[in-house]
Amino acid sequence: MKGQIIRVISNLYTVKIDEQLYGCRARGKFRKDNITPMVGDNVLIDIDENIITDILPRKNELERPVIANVDAAIIVTSLKKPNLDLNLLDKLISIVTYNNIEPAIVLTKADLISDESKKITEELKNYYEMIGIKVFYNTDVAEIIKFVRNKIVVLAGQTGAGKSSLLNRLDDSLDIETNEISEALGRGKHTTRHVELYKIGDGFIADTPGFSALDLKGIDKENLKYTFVEFHNGECKFRDCLHKKEIGCKVKEMVENKEILKSRYDNYLKFLEELEK
Numbered sequence: 040m041k042g043q044i045i046r047v048i049s050n051l052y053t054v055k056i057d058e059q060l061y062g063c064r065a066r067g068k069f070r071k072d073n074i075t076p077m078v079g080d081n082v083l084i085d086i087d088e089n090i091i092t093d094i095l096p097r098k099n100e101l102e103r104p105v106i107a108n109v110d111a112a113i114i115v116t117s118l119k120k121p122n123l124d125l126n127l128l129d130k131l132i133s134i135v136t137y138n139n140i141e142p143a144i145v146l147t148k149a150d151l152i153s154d155e156s157k158k159i160t161e162e163l164k165n166y167y168e169m170i171g172i173k174v175f176y177n178t179d180v181a182e183i184i185k186f187v188r189n190k191i192v193v194l195a196g197q198t199g200a201g202k203s204s205l206l207n208r209l210d211d212s213l214d215i216e217t218n219e220i221s222e223a224l225g226r227g228k229h230t231t232r233h234v235e236l237y238k239i240g241d242g243f244i245a246d247t248p249g250f251s252a253l254d255l256k257g258i259d260k261e262n263l264k265y266t267f268v269e270f271h272n273g274e275c276k277f278r279d280c281l282h283k284k285e286i287g288c289k290v291k292e293m294v295e296n297k298e299i300l301k302s303r304y305d306n307y308l309k310f311l312e313e314l315e316k
């Protein structure tokens with residue numbers, strides 16, 4: 040029967056088939072072939088033996104946390120304490136996009152900012168939405184639950200941005216410790232292999248923070264520009280253009296005309312520099 044792995048604790052896998060959960064072990068053959076079933080895997084199980092017999096092809100897989108078939112990443116972004124970090128936000132958007140995962144943004148701590156900052160935040164929100172990224176406030180519970188529908192979602196974002204609070208807000212029966220889940224990494228339950236998907240509405244959110252290694256590793260500098268989706272609209276006439284110092288570059292023109300957000304372009308140049316090192 041076909042199901043999906045929603046929890047791994049050491050070598051014990053919980054497989055969900057419709058609303059039923061089955062505790063399973065992996066077929067010995069996997070270890071011999073050096074294959075490890077992952078949370079998010081679509082699998083075939085032998086119900087009589089409680090054994091995972093096959094892993095269906097994955098659309099993607101993350102290393103940290105170890106999850107397969109991730110559809111979206113919610114980048115939890117604090118507006119204050121810690122302060123809004125657009126560099127980190129854009130970096131996460133690039134990493135996520137590069138991995139064929141849909142980015143979305145959840146803004147937290149809007150109650151701590153001034154009216155002036157609220158106006159700027161709204162403008163930023165409009166810009167990111169204009170380039171096709173969903174942006175929510177953490178109070179938009181119904182909208183976030185709707186976004187998660189039929190998806191496997193990971194949370195990303197800086198420590199203290201409110202990832203665990205967001206999970207609790209989305210489902211108050213979860214009662215996750217509000218000290219940041221990322222701080223638990225490498226300690227406690229994370230000393231044994233433990234990854235779990237929480238059912239939120241009709242979708243799943245992983246309990247461990249995604250992309251804890253916040254680097255651009257794996258993206259080559261020629262491909263970085265494709266993770267800034269709004270650069271495509273520019274149809275820069277030079278196909279190899281890095282949109283850096285090239286004369287006649289359409290992307291640079293769009294930045295000057297304020298069609299591309301200056302901070303986005305500046306972050307692009309910073310990431311490019313990081314990748315060139």
Ligand code: ZN
Pocket residue numbers: 275276277280281282283285288289290291
């Ligand atoms: Zn260009």
